[in-house]
Amino acid sequence: MxxxxxxxxxxxxxxxxxxxxxxxxxxxxxxxxxxxxxxxxxxxxxxxxxxxxxxxxxxxxxxxxxxxxxxxxxxxxxxxxxxxxxxxxxxxDEARLSLTALPTLGTSWLTPRLGLFRARHPDIAIELELSAEPQPLGDGRFDAAIRHGLGDWRGLRSVRLFPVLFTPLCAPGLKGAVGDLEDPSRPLGVPLLGRPDWWASWYRALGVAAGPPPGRFGTSLAAEHLDIAAAVAGHGIAIGSPILFRDEIAAGRLVPAHDLVAGDGRAFWFVYPVVRLQSPKIARFRDWLCDEAAAATAPMRNLIDHAVILEP
Amino acid sequence: MxxxxxxxxxxxxxxxxxxxxxxxxxxxxxxxxxxxxxxxxxxxxxxxxxxxxxxxxxxxxxxxxxxxxxxxxxxxxxxxxxxxxxxxxxxxDEARLSLTALPTLGTSWLTPRLGLFRARHPDIAIELELSAEPQPLGDGRFDAAIRHGLGDWRGLRSVRLFPVLFTPLCAPGLKGAVGDLEDPSRPLGVPLLGRPDWWASWYRALGVAAGPPPGRFGTSLAAEHLDIAAAVAGHGIAIGSPILFRDEIAAGRLVPAHDLVAGDGRAFWFVYPVVRLQSPKIARFRDWLCDEAAAATAPMRNLIDHAVILEP
DNA sequence: CTAGAGGCTAAGCCATATTTATGGTCAGCC
DNA sequence: GGCTGACCATAAATATGGCTTAGCCTCTAG
CATH class of the missing domain: 1.10.10.10 (Winged helix-like DNA-binding domain superfamily/Winged helix DNA-binding domain)
Known part of the structure; x- marks a missing residue:
């Protein structure tokens, strides 16, 4: 028995x-x-x-x-x-979608658009946490993330949004004060803002091996969007993404200080655990996000295609 | 999804x-x-x-x-x-075990023993229905049955209890009145009781091809145990199982009218559906019944071994 | 610092459940 | 009154899914 x-x-x-x-x-x-x-x-x-x-x-x-x-x-x-x-x-579980993203992307690109998502999907509440450090997924704290990198995170499904690009940006009033940006050895008249390594990369893309000397930089701030804010305030030339700060440019608060757009081969990705492929709320957000990314990059097709991409 | x-x-x-x-x-x-x-x-x-x-x-x-x-x-x-x-x-389901058996076996052998089972397994109530026709198992009416036959019912598990045997039995007082039982053509003085085909089989086992003529038989009754009751009352010689009526013989109410015990190759079987192999109540009853059958046949080992078994 | 416990991954195998096919029985229907 | 279709049982072959095995990594405890 x-x-x-x-x-x-x-x-x-x-x-x-x-x-x-x-x-x-x-x-x-x-x-x-x-x-x-x-x-x-x-x-x-x-x-x-x-x-x-x-x-x-x-x-x-x-x-x-x-x-x-x-x-x-x-x-x-x-x-x-x-x-x-x-x-x-x-x-x-469906009612709440918890995201983590980089501060710059979150502040300048994602946050302004989240209201649209909420309007279209009123049954999903978004929680967004911004942190410079990439947060681990899969520990239950976050459903998904927006990261930048090469899209090769194991255990995670990655959906490409748009490339990581950088170009010099400054306030319109400063444009005249800018000297010869192309030669880092010549005095510029205004300080450079933003990460020195990005500036160095941008100069490499320009064909100049040596980056700008340390003395060229203004106050160092914690995040890209803060540098951009400083640039908008006329404190110098920032280096930043023409995609992320498209609104600033469109509004005339910023103008390109140079035509060259560089990239480091990385991109912004929407990522979530493969085990959650079936999650409807993630799928809905992903689809919406891809649409937004496509809408944001479509008018900049030309700019993106002519960017100089460095080998990572 | x-x-x-x-x-x-x-x-x-x-x-x-x-x-x-x-x-x-x-x-x-x-x-x-x-x-x-x-x-x-x-x-x-x-x-x-x-x-x-x-x-x-x-x-x-x-x-x-x-x-x-x-x-x-x-x-x-x-x-x-x-x-x-x-x-x-x-x-x-465990609390009630429903059985069906042949009237003779039920009346003369099983019923007297059921009290013992109840005493040992007070949590199982036995329901016993007696019928000459074998009742189908598996329709929910009966959990198990005692049947006689060859043990080859498909879909059913058969456990052999003891052989179907028959031998002439009569009241002690009648023994003297019995003439030559071995020659069916010679007058006998007392009527034969019980199924003519069993008598015929018994004579075949004796080596006599012709069974007793119809005139030899007394009143025909419906079941073996009724014939035996008539024999006990001194109304004739019945043919019946020395195992089933062992108590009558032990008590001196019946005596063998002849030494020959015949069998037709069949036996009494405890049968239940194979799908209920796991049923504990059936297993318990089966085990108890096998013990009882073993106890009932053990003292008759010699008699059983010397029975003449006819080919079915 | 080692040993042990706990969990993950990958791959191959085996068993279990399903399919496929056949047969039997009954109900409904010309 | 036979026929046809629906329904269930059974048996054998098949295939899919889940299990096991083996190896690895990480952390805890002694």
Whole structure:
């Protein structure tokens, strides 16, 4: 005899439950997407395991026994509860999407657009955390992230948004004060703002091996968007992405200080764990985000195509 | 995305539930009688199917997420309910054992012994129905049967109890009045009781081709045990089983009218559906019945071994 | 600092469940 | 009253899915 409190095979219970509810092996097979023979096998299996007679077989119909009725009703309830618990968990999970992104991207590009997402998907609340350090996904804190890099994070699905680019940007009033930007050895009149390594990269893209000397830089700020804000205030020439700061340029608060747009081969990616490929809320956000990224890059096609991409 | 109300694979839910309850894949594997790799696989499977993150993986321990806690508690409850329903159904089913048997065996052999079974197994109530026609098993009316035959009923498990034998029996006072039983053509002085075909078989076993002429028989009764009762009353010589009527013989109410014991190759069998091999109540009754049959036949070993068995 | 425990991944195998095919029985229907 | 179709049982072959095995990494404990 089978142990008194061991659960019989669940597949068999499932087949039995459907057969009992539908009062037919054939219909149960249909519901379960299998064959009547399979249902018959499973029900018999269950009867043998439990020692209970669950169905009385009549030549072309089956009838539940007393024991069968009792077990079936409880099994139906148990399966319903199980299904309900998953649905409920998913509903709750669906209502909140937690993201992490880099401060610059979050502040200058993502935040202004999130309202549009919320308007289109009012059932999903977005939580956005900004941090310079990439936060790990998969520990339950974040559903997805926007990162920059090469898109090769293992265990994560990466969807490319747009390339990481940089170009000198300054306030319109400063444009005249800018001397010969192309030669880092000649005095410039205004300080450079932003990460020195980006400036160095940009000069490499220009064909100049030596980056600007340290004395050229103004106050060093924590993040790209802060440098840009400083540039808007007329404190110098910042280096930044023409895609991220397109609105500033379009509004005339910033102008390119030079035509050359450089890139380092990296891009911004929307990333989320492969195990959550099936998550509808992530899929919805991803699709929306891709559309936004496409809309943001389409008018800049020409600029992007002519960017000088350095080998990483 | 997986359909909103489709139940994920039950095997995966089961693995997850155990892992959640025990807070360890390794212990869950142990409980489920499988390996940690399998549990890991199933949990991952479930997470992919549902799009829910259920566990946070720490290097050498796992931790339930919010969603995991919610699902796990409901899953545990659902499984418990399922298990309970089977246990309850079995308990209820266990309390009553319904049997069908032949009238003669039931009246003369089984009924006197049932009290002993009840005394030893007070939790099982026996229902016994006697009928000359073999009742079908498997339609829910009877759990098991005692039949006579060759033990080759398909779909049924047969356990041999003792052989079907027959020998002439009469009241002690009649023994002297019996003439030459061995020659069916010579007058006998007393009528023969019981089924003419059994008498014919008995004479064949004796080596006499011709059975007794019809005129030799007394009143024809419906069942063997009624013939035996008539014999006890001194109305003639009955043919019947020395095993079934052992008590009558031991008490001196009947004596063998001849030494020859014949058999037709058949036996009494305890039979029950193969699908109920696991049924504890049937197993208990079967074991008890076999013991009783063994106890009843042991003292008659010699007699049984010397019986003349006819080819069926 | 080593040993042990816990978990992940990958790959190959095996078992389990399903399919396919056949047969039998009954109900409905010309 | 036979025919046809629906339904279930059974058996054998197949295939898919899940298990196991083996190796690795990380962390904890002694």
């Amino acid at each position: 089978v142990s008194r409190d061991k659960l019989p095979p669940l597949a068999s219970i499932r087949a039995f439950e459907a057969a009992a509810r539908l009062e037919s092996f054939a219909r149960a097979a249909q519901e379960l997407g299998t064959t009547a023979a399979s249902v018959s096998y499973h029900v018999r299996q269950l009867e043998q395991q439990t020692g209970l007679r669950l169905f009385v077989r009549h030549p072309h119909r089956v009838e539940l026994t007393m024991a069968g009725v009792a077990v079936a009703s409880e099994a139906t309830a148990a399966f319903a509860a199980l299904r309900a618990s998953f649905v409920k968990a998913r509903d709750r | 997986v359909s909103r109300d489709k139940l994920p694979p039950l095997a995966s839910i089961r693995a997850f539930e155990a892992a959640a309850r025990l807070e360890s894949f390794a212990r869950a594997a142990q409980e489920l009688g499988t390996t940690a790799a399998s549990v890991s696989y199933h949990v991952r499977q479930l997470e992919q199917q549902t799009g829910l993150r259920l566990f946070v993986r720490h290097p050498h321990r796992v931790e339930l997420t919010m969603a995991g806690v919610a699902v796990a508690s409901e899953a545990t409850a659902a499984f418990a309910a399922l298990r309970a329903s089977f246990v309850k159904a079995r308990d209820r």
